[in-house]
Structures are given as structure tokens and as C-alpha cells.
Amino acid sequence: MSDTQTQAPGRNDPCWCGSGKKYKRCHAGQDAGATRGRRRGPDPERIAARVRPGRIGEARPVPADIPRPAYVDNDGTPPGPRRPAIPQDPDVIARMRRAGRAAREVLEALEPHVRPGVTTDQLDALAHEHIVSLGAYPSPLQYHGFPKAVCTSVNEVICHGIPDDRTLQEGDALNVDVTLYLDGVHGDTSTMFRVGEVDPDTDRLIVVTEAALAAGIDAARPGNQLREIGRAIQDLAEAEGMGVVRTFVGHGIGEDFHAEPTVYHYDEPSATLVLEPGMTLTIEPMINFGTWRHVMWDDGWTAVTADLKPSAQMEHTVLITDDAPELLTLTDRTEPPRDRR
Ligand code: MF3
Ligand code: CO
Ligand code: CO
Secondary structure, three states, X not given: OEOOOOOOOOOOOEXXXXXXXXXXXXXXXXXXXXXXXXXXXXXXXXXXXXXXXXXXXXXXXXOOOOOOOHHXXXXXXXXXXXXXXXOOOHHHHHHHHHHHHXXXXXXXXXXXXXXXXXXXHHHHHHHHHHHHHXXXXXOOOOHHHOOOOOEEEEOOEEEOOOOOOOEOOOOOEEEEEEEEEEOOEEEEEEEEXXXXXXXXXXXXXXXXXXXXXXXXXXXXXXXXXXXXXXXXXXXXXXXXXXEEOOOEOEEEOOOOOXXXXXXXXOOOOOOOOEOOOOOEEEEOOEEEOOOXXXXXXXXXXXXXXXOOOOEEEOEEEEEOOOOOOEEOOOOOOOOOOOOOO
């Protein structure tokens, strides 16, 4: 999910960089260049882009008897406003446990297939078939026009990579993000796969991303403000010298894919919502080895780091409880995220 409200300060507001200067006298010019589109971004001839757009295959069909979210028959746009964040009914929570587990099963079943020479679209095909075999709908498919069942984000791709005919290469770092709709609710989870052996910087990035997700989850407790999740993530990642992506955020989830509240992965002062047992949300930090800034490909989906250094992301759907948060996206063999630094 992207968040446009926080993208840039007003021209006369203080600059986001903390210089104390007005934004227009500081980073405004640079930001405009960085956000205008792929061609205004880093020159891939000069800086090593490791990922180029491939060919996107035909959309795969979903059997007509599988219930689909309302946006599918509404041109990809969810009808109605985003519902406020309120504790979910026990019945919704029970269904979310099943949807969350199913999403994680699909994600983990991909692992043996992630190897050099496999295309991201082949992974999409496997995930698509698995999801529909469970009687579920792949939530990204047709969501705001997204053409595939899962997102596959390689190396410098931050998120929302579209599965295509690019083959995985030895040393690639791949995020696969699976969301499915089962029994009227969504489960949303992602992880990083190493294709063979990755370089030491990328390995450290993945380790830090897992630690950041663990820290964010640990802050998701009743009585805490929402911003404390982001603060925990930001403190950890920035202490490691890494950048926290701001434009793409976590979200409430349940009967709606992207519900209130917006879950920031940095300390956002306006995120004062007090967490209560029964709230369900995703925590999905995107951590960059270099700058947190992104550039969009002209496909309108693929977000890459502005410096083309690697990015990593991991995601769980979590339930706020009276004490430690419950991860809804777990299988019997999932290792919950932890600090392995
Ligand atoms: N699963 C992503 C998330 O974590 C959203 C993907 S929606 C798509 O929120 F349209 F980009 F596929
Ligand atoms: Co996701
Ligand atoms: Co999500």
C-alpha cells in the first residue's frame, strides 16, 4: 500500500532531512527529480541496475465458484470508504487465522522452487494454482489493476514487483508477497528468499529486516500508540545505517485488504492511535541498504531504490492481544521473526 500524505512537506515547512531549512530551500528540487519517473532516476548505464522489466504474461483465470473480493467486479477499486480500525469480531478473527495460515503455506511452498533459472512468473503460476486449490482468491489479482497473483520484488525492487519472464540469477534477493482472500477475509505475508548465495551486504540487509520486523511486532501491544511500531523499526534500521521506506506502509486488514489504520514503519508523530486487543494489522517494513527514497518504473507498480542498492521486506499479519501479539500468518514450521544480528 502506498501513502501519499507523507511524501513531501509543504514548500515552506521544515525540510524532512532535519536541516532546519525550509523544504523549498533544501531538498524540494532533489525530491522532484527523484519522484518524476524512472527515466529521471539513476542512469542504469552508469549505476548497476540488476533488474530490468521483463515481459508480463496473460492474467491467469480464477474458477468462477471461488468468492472474490468486491474490488474485482468494481474495476479493481474497493467500493466504499476504508473502514475505521476497530477490534474485530471473534468470528472474523477465527477466519483470519485460517486465511493467514493458508497465505503462509502458499509462501513457504515456493521455497524449493526459488533457484537460478526460474522466472518470477513461474513462481506466480505455482502460487496462483496453490491459492485457487485452497478455494481462495489471490488478493492482488486485479486489485487496482495489478495483473498477477503475487508480488515478486528482486534486489533493488522495494515492493510491488510484477512477476514476469526474468529468470532468477545466483545472488538475487527475492521478496515474494502472498495475500489471499479466504472465507471473506484476507491474510497477507511476505518473506525474503536468497537465490543461492547473496553478497555480504545483502545478507546483512535481510538479517536487519527480520530484526526490524521482530522489533515492530514486539511494539504492537495494547496501550501503545501505533507510532511506537514504526519507532522501533526505524531506530533499529537506522542504527545499522540503513534506510526505512516511507512511501509504502502497512495497514489494517480483515474483511478489507487495506483497511485503517496506516501502519508507518518510521516514527510518525500523527500516528497516535492507541492499540487495543482485537485489532488486526500488517507490519511489513521495507529496509534499504542505502537511501530510503524510491523511483517508480513506468509500469506504475514497480518501486525501486533511487540509488539501486538492494531493498528487503518481510511481512506478517498480526492480532493485538492482551499481551504479546499473535502472528496470524504462521504455519507449523514458520520461524517467527527474530533478531539474529
Ligand atoms: N501484499 C501487498 C501488501 O502487503 C499489497 C499488494 S497489492 C498489489 O500490502 F496490488 F500491489 F498487488
Ligand atoms: Co503483502
Ligand atoms: Co500488506
